[in-house]
Amino acid sequence: MNAVTAMSPKNYEILPKxxxxxxxxxxxxxxxxxxxxxxxxGVFRMDVVLDGEKVVKLKPVFGYLHRNHExxxxxxxxxxxxxxxxxxxxxxxxxxxWAYALAVEKxxxxxxxxxxxxxxxxxxxxxxxxxxxxxxxxxxxxxxALGTPLMxxxxxxxxxxxxxxxxxxxxxxxxYMRFGGVRCDVTPGWLEQxxxxxxxxxxxxxxxxxxxxxxxILLARTQGVxxxxxxxxVNASITGPMLRASGVxxxxxxxxxxxxxxxxxxxxxxxxxxxxxxRYMIRxxxxxxxxxxxxxxxxxxxxxxxxxxxxxxxxFRPKAGEAYGxxxxxxGELGFYLxxxxxxxxxxxxVRPPSFINLTILEDMCLGHRIADTVVILGSVDIVLGEVDx
Amino acid sequence: xxxxxxxKSRLETAVPGAKIEVLTNDCPAGERSLLVDPAHVLAxxxxxxxxxxxxxxxxxxxxxxxxxxxxxxxxIKVKQVVDGVEKEVEEVKKTVRPGFxxxxxxxxxxxLKHGPVVLRQRTVNRDAEAPAVSLTPVWRGCExxxxxxxxxxxxxxxxxxxxxxxxxxxxxxxFPMRKDYVTPDDFEYEPTPHDKVLAEARKHYPPEVKA
Numbered sequence: 001m002n003a004v005t006a007m008s009p010k011n012y013e014i015l016p017k018x019x020x021x022x023x024x025x026x027x028x029x030x031x032x033x034x035x036x037x038x039x040x041x042g043v044f045r046m047d048v049v050l051d052g053e054k055v056v057k058l059k060p061v062f063g064y065l066h067r068n069h070e071x072x073x074x075x076x077x078x079x080x081x082x083x084x085x086x087x088x089x090x091x092x093x094x095x096x097x098w099a100y101a102l103a104v105e106k107x108x109x110x111x112x113x114x115x116x117x118x119x120x121x122x123x124x125x126x127x128x129x130x131x132x133x134x135x136x137x138x139x140x141x142x143x144x145a146l147g148t149p150l151m152x153x154x155x156x157x158x159x160x161x162x163x164x165x166x167x168x169x170x171x172x173x174x175x176y177m178r179f180g181g182v183r184c185d186v187t188p189g190w191l192e193q194x195x196x197x198x199x200x201x202x203x204x205x206x207x208x209x210x211x212x213x214x215x216x217i218l219l220a221r222t223q224g225v226x227x228x229x230x231x232x233x234v235n236a237s238i239t240g241p242m243l244r245a246s247g248v249x250x251x252x253x254x255x256x257x258x259x260x261x262x263x264x265x266x267x268x269x270x271x272x273x274x275x276x277x278x279r280y281m282i283r284x285x286x287x288x289x290x291x292x293x294x295x296x297x298x299x300x301x302x303x304x305x306x307x308x309x310x311x312x313x314x315x316f317r318p319k320a321g322e323a324y325g326x327x328x329x330x331x332g333e334l335g336f337y338l339x340x341x342x343x344x345x346x347x348x349x350x351v352r353p354p355s356f357i358n359l360t361i362l363e364d365m366c367l368g369h370r371i372a373d374t375v376v377i378l379g380s381v382d383i384v385l386g387e388v389d390x
Numbered sequence: 391x392x393x394x395x396x397x398k399s400r401l402e403t404a405v406p407g408a409k410i411e412v413l414t415n416d417c418p419a420g421e422r423s424l425l426v427d428p429a430h431v432l433a434x435x436x437x438x439x440x441x442x443x444x445x446x447x448x449x450x451x452x453x454x455x456x457x458x459x460x461x462x463x464x465x466i467k468v469k470q471v472v473d474g475v476e477k478e479v480e481e482v483k484k485t486v487r488p489g490f491x492x493x494x495x496x497x498x499x500x501x502l503k504h505g506p507v508v509l510r511q512r513t514v515n516r517d518a519e520a521p522a523v524s525l526t527p528v529w530r531g532c533e534x535x536x537x538x539x540x541x542x543x544x545x546x547x548x549x550x551x552x553x554x555x556x557x558x559x560x561x562x563x564x565f566p567m568r569k570d571y572v573t574p575d576d577f578e579y580e581p582t583p584h585d586k587v588l589a590e591a592r593k594h595y596p597p598e599v600k601a
Contacts, residue, residue: 063557068542068566109418234447234500237531250448250500321417324451324496324506335451337496340417350453360534389557 027051031371035064039142039375042385046362046374053370058363065389073349078104078179078316081349086173088351089387091131094123094164095329097177102258103325103336104179108318111308116181117260118301122194123164123176124327125290125297129201130160131330132241132283132290133208135382139280140212142379143221149211156204159197166190180311191298198294205287213284222277226365226377229274236361239354240332241286242381245271245278252328259327263300264293279380317344331355331382351390355383391504392443394422404441405433413510423494423508428523431511432549435528438497438507446497446507449529452536454543456568458516459489489516491545495525495532513545516568524550542567 034045043064049057069088073081085100086093098120105112112120137153161171167186168174176183212218228238233246243250251268253261269285271278320342326335332354339348358381366374392400394412401410401424408430413423426434438446462485470479491513498505513520524547526532536547537556544565547553555562564571575590 063555063559066557070542071567106419107417232530235530236533237449237529248500250503255503319416321415321420323417323420324508326450333450335496337451337453337494339455348453348455350451352451357531357534360531 028056033374034061039379041138041378041383044378044383044385044388046378048366048371048374050371053372055366055369055371055374058366058374060359060362062359062385062388065385067390069351069390070349074346077344078318078346079313081346082178083173083175085351086175087386088353088390089329089331089334089355089384090172091134091384092127092330093172093174094127094176095327095334097174098124098259099325099327099329099334100336101177101179102327103323103338104318106325107321107323107338107340108179108316110180110311112181112259113305113308114260114302115185115304116306118297119182119186119306120177120259121261121264121297122294122301123174125294126160126163126194128290128330129287129294130157131382132287133157135379136208136212136280136283139376139379140218142375143218145217149208152204152208152211156201163190163194163197166193178307178311178313179316180308181306185306191301194294195298198291198298201291202288205284205291209284213281218280219277221373221376222280222380223275224273225276225369225373226380227273227275228361228365232361232364233274237357238332238361239358240328240330240382241282242279242332242358244268245282246274247271252326252333256326258325264296266290266292276376276380315344317342322348326352329354331384331387332358351387353387353390355381356388356390359383359388391507394424394507397438397444397507398424400441401434401437404437405430408434410434421506421508423510425510425512428511428513428521428548431509431523432525432527435495435509435525438509439528444507445499445501446505448498448500448505449495449525449531450498450506451494451496452525452532452539453494454539454545454567455492455494456516456543457487457490457492458569460487461485462487490514491516491520491522491543493522493536493539493545493547519546521546521548523548524553526550541565544568 029050031048031050032045033048034040035043045061047059047061048055069084073084082097082100085096088096133153133156137150140149164174165171167190168176228246230246230248233243234248247270249268249270252258254268266289269282269289271282318340320340322339324335324337326333333352334354335352337350338346341347362378362381365377398410398412401408409427411425413425415422438444464483465480466483467478468481470477493511495509497507497509511522513522522545524536526536527549534556536550537553539545540547540553541555541557542565
């Protein structure tokens with residue numbers, strides 16, 4: 001078969017006309033969940049085949065937000081892509097910036113000053129806090145806990161976004177990091193504000209957990225639902241909290257020790273069962289570890305410059321070559337692969353989006369469960385369509 | 391971890407007949423990559439996955455790269471006999487490098503916590519029929535990424551279980567990430583078109599309003 005025949009739409013048929021034994025099937029129902037479904041976290045569609053309420057087949061369909069981010073980046077300068085990376089996973093613009101900056105620094109061999117490294121860690125961990133807090137809010141919202149937990153999460157998130165706004169000028173599209181440092185130093189008094197927030201956050205998490213962790217409905221809806229085995233998780237390139245919920249100890253902050261993560265004392269929480277409840281719990285535990293990192297970083301941050309004086313922002317032309325830089329973003333491994341041909345624009349610019357690849361095993365997790373559970377399972381994957389579709 | 395050269399020499403004994411080449415990378419911290427011919431890439435991938443010293447069980451990133459046909463100009467010195475005296479004369483030599491597609495894999499080991507090993511395969515030319523080989527049978531994580539490579543670059547990956555468009559819609563023609571892709575002249579109604587937009591918009595007007 002060649003590429004031309006594969007492009008025709010009739011190639012794709014989800015509803016099987018006959019069973020394996022050859023008899024016609026009359027009872028199956030095909031449902032198209034999304035793209036305008038409140039639980040799909042954006043414009044995401046699942047083609048589901050149901051036998052009664054049981055899922056027998058599920059195919060994710062996406063691309064509704066596709067804007068060919070990679071092609072755009074090939075036609076603008078290296079720096080020009082920095083604000084564009086904010087729009088990938090619009091919840092975590094700080095970590096997107098960092099991953100891209102890390103890849104370019106690897107490509108061009110730039111160093112990052114001490115203070116900037118600390119600021120990056122602080123921003124990344126704050127991003128992780130607000131991403132996980134909101135995710136838990138959305139997740140229980142999908143389960144039917146309408147409003148309250150999500151609004152609690154948004155109240156806390158807003159405090160973190162206020163911090164981002166005061167340092168970068170924008171709540172969500174921060175565009176804060178640069179190759180060889182960060183754009184500007186934090187404002188006076190910012191570190192004290194951040195310290196205050198970190199000290200108070202533990203109390204909020206306790207409150208949040210009192211509401212959720214031992215809640216009977218949450219336990220009933222999540223335990224044993226959407227189990228992902230260790231072997232499949234590794235083979236299917238699952239990363240981030242989802243992988244660790246399946247019990248694989250792989251956190252890039254520990255493995256690659258990029259930035260200055262080797263200086264901090266923190267643990268990597270691991271799950272035992274790989275089910276939806278573990279994925280929820282991992283995120284709560286990761287937030288507590290993030291708080292530990294933040295406390296250490298805010299205590300130890302030195303003074304000094306925040307940009308490498310050798311770094312050139314204008315007329316930046318790295319030598320020909322290629323580099324792959326990756327970080328542990330809140331959703332998993334976010335990587336940037338760059339090929340330079342010595343000109344001002346990258347020859348090839350590739351984003352490795354974690355939530356796109358984490359969707360690979362959505363069908364495997366949902367098979368055999370009821371249709372209502374697919375919503376919960378999808379919620380635990382943690383996708384953002386800006387990143388999936390690019 | 392072993393260097394690419396060591397991996398190459400071990401691979402050549404493990405997978406007989408495979409053409410393996412170690413490509414250079416001039417970037418300061420860059421990894422050199424292993425170029426494997428499409429006929430043997432699946433066997434090579436299986437070896438890398440199962441070998442107890444490497445155990446590359448995690449395929450992080452899969453992507454395509456388009457290299458269109460380019461003309462390379464070099465200045466070379468040629469010895470010529472001019473008026474009975476031998477002289478060195480500079481000449482411009484032009485060679486045409488044929489175009490090809492490349493599929494790049496970044497492999498890591500979750501068990502042994504090392505990596506990356508960069509694996510590449512190249513197609514013979516840039517036709518849609520010139521196949522590369524899918525590595526989804528070895529790493530399930532390639533599934534969506536290889537579909538994306540097919541969708542945006544038009545590289546046919548032999549052995550993929552479900553190779554169809556993923557980000558673009560089914561009826562879409564063309565492969566947008568290719569270097570020679572031309573964006574279609576999509577005309578959208580604008581109340582006050584001007585300059586370049588006006589010129590393009592006029593082409594879509596019916597003949598009577600052309601003036």
